Amino acid sequence: MARQERAIATRQQIIRAAAECFDITGYERTTLSDIVDQSGVTKGAVYFHFRSKDDLGTVVIDEQHAISMAAVAQIRTTGAPALEQLVMQAYEMGRQMIDDPVVRAGIRLTLELSAADGPPKPYLDWISGLDHIFRDAAAEGDLADTMDPAHLARYFVAAFTGVQLVSNVLTQRHDLELRIAQMLEVFLPSIMAPRRRRRAESYLGARWTPPQT
Numbered sequence: 001m002a003r004q005e006r007a008i009a010t011r012q013q014i015i016r017a018a019a020e021c022f023d024i025t026g027y028e029r030t031t032l033s034d035i036v037d038q039s040g041v042t043k044g045a046v047y048f049h050f051r052s053k054d055d056l057g058t059v060v061i062d063e064q065h066a067i068s069m070a071a072v073a074q075i076r077t078t079g080a081p082a083l084e085q086l087v088m089q090a091y092e093m094g095r096q097m098i099d100d101p102v103v104r105a106g107i108r109l110t111l112e113l114s115a116a117d118g119p120p121k122p123y124l125d126w127i128s129g130l131d132h133i134f135r136d137a138a139a140e141g142d143l144a145d146t147m148d149p150a151h152l153a154r155y156f157v158a159a160f161t162g163v164q165l166v167s168n169v170l171t172q173r174h175d176l177e178l179r180i181a182q183m184l185e186v187f188l189p190s191i192m193a194p195r196r197r198r199r200a201e202s203y204l205g206a207r208w209t210p211p212q213t
Helices: 001-028 032-039 043-049 053-076 082-099 100-114 121-141 148-173 176-191 194-204
Strands: none
Touching: 001 032, 001 043, 001 053, 001 100, 032 043, 032 053, 053 082, 053 100, 053 121, 082 100, 082 121, 082 176, 082 194, 100 121, 100 148, 100 194, 121 148, 148 176, 176 194
16 A cells, blocks of 8 residues: 555656756647656656657646536535636636646646647637536526526637736736736626626625635
């Protein structure tokens, strides 16, 4: 059991080191030697757990996706109104990008690799989850009758991706929380039923705190 626990810990150490390298220098400029140096383990240990840099890149994306989707699932269990959940999800994803190198690296890799037949699953899963959010908002009476949940889901993913990307380019995401707030202040009232727009302010103030581990 102790050997298995050490193997798991070593694997996570390598993943985090790879994420830190990918986050700083991107996929193309990161080498396996960089990851070995960053991880503090031997090259043999890296190859024991991962076949190649491609393999590590895929795992980092999968880890980031799992982290983000776990937060989405937990927010769904709060029972908050759907549009309030949307706000909580947006701020939590922003927090993860700022605080977690695995999340930052996974997002960077997804964007970089998407230019060359990269992984669509993170986007598709996010769009699907938001489609459910907007359908729930419609059922709750918060969504304007003219709004299509599927169209809103795809648009929101594109808008959020653009906001965080521009924030990263201009300020290394130091202003990301502010830019998310500005995006939501424009987006949320514009999709709500006129009779429900008075609720927008309370929804915009919603936040979710991850449970302590």
